[in-house]
Amino acid sequence: MTSDSRLGPVALPDTRARHVVEKLLNGSGVSLNGDAPQDIRVYHPDFFSRILHQGTLGLGESYMDGWWDCERLDQMANLMLRHGLGEHSQSPSERLMYRLQSGFFNLQSRARAYIVGEAHYDLGNDLFRRMLDDTMCYSCGYWKAADGLHEAQKAKLELACRKLDLKPGMHVLDIGCGWGSLAEHAARHHGVHVTGITISREQAELARKRCEGLPVEILLEDYRDLEGRFDRIVSIGMFEHVGHRNYETYFETVRRLLPPEGLFLLHTIGSNNSDISADPWINRYIFPNGVLPSVMHIAKASERHLLMEDWQNFGADYDHTLMAWLENFDAHWHEIADRYNERTRRMFRYYLSVCAGAFRARNLQLWQVVYSLGRPGRYDAPR
Structure with a gap:
């Protein structure tokens, strides 16, 4: 009704x-x-x-x-x-149901890994092209010295590359590569070869087109199935889909794929508390089976596998990013209105606006964490 x-x-x-x-x-x-x-x-x-x-x-x-x-x-x-x-x-029954489901079932198993890709990221590249900037970054920008969304997203990509200390000829793994934003930037500006993986067919198709002519390969693959060694590993805006039952497997996989001198950068939204829960509306309409990690979740799951070198929080910047996406969405909706219904328009406006408010209230955080295997020497993190 x-x-x-x-x-x-x-x-x-x-x-x-x-x-x-x-x-x-x-x-x-x-x-x-x-x-x-x-x-x-x-x-x-x-x-x-x-x-x-x-x-x-x-x-x-x-x-x-x-x-x-x-x-x-x-x-x-x-x-x-x-x-x-x-x-x-959440109502008490919703909270109990989610805890029972997440306690007895792996909601982010291999068999279920592609659900969020099909439900959200495959919704339509035409929509995301109009909402995002030309980098097609669907994660928090870095607004420290940026005047607009495009500058903030380029600054975020460059910050990640500098933290990884990229050198020409390195092989970089991008876990959750999206539409190829980081892969394109790192290959074009830092001379590295990039292997990107995603669980979204729409993202993979567009990422391949955007990275044509560059030393980039885009695979439709789950992170648990990866083999080989990579000089550097980066994961931007993907860890939110891993799920608490898989955190150990995730970090063990990263350790297995890194050489002794390697570096890993994790970029993720974070929760202020360690309760295993998900907002029911976000879970149903935006990111099915998504779970936000806490500081404790990340530290506990990674400590046996990796050495934490640096931890940066710029969650307040996600407020600016989301409001910029909303402005783009509203300005360009008329271009795609014949392909989507009014309920979809209101769903996206609600999602972007309410999430912006949550970051503004500091209920949510955005973390970039750099790990190594314990390589010798001091690590100086760029800012």
């Missing part, structure tokens, strides 16, 4: 559900049917009971259905998270 926001907000029903929602929002800076950009304008009387029963799944789905609207979803999410409402993101 959908609602037409052109009819205007509905009169708020005098129900227990409404009063509970008002109490939760009290003091957050977000109001119901208010005039501020962060306020929620309700178009369906069942909105309140839906989000109380379904948490963020109901909040996101009801937005996709047009039951409510908000001029600045990013500001709304930031204020609500800073107010502590993230603790109410």
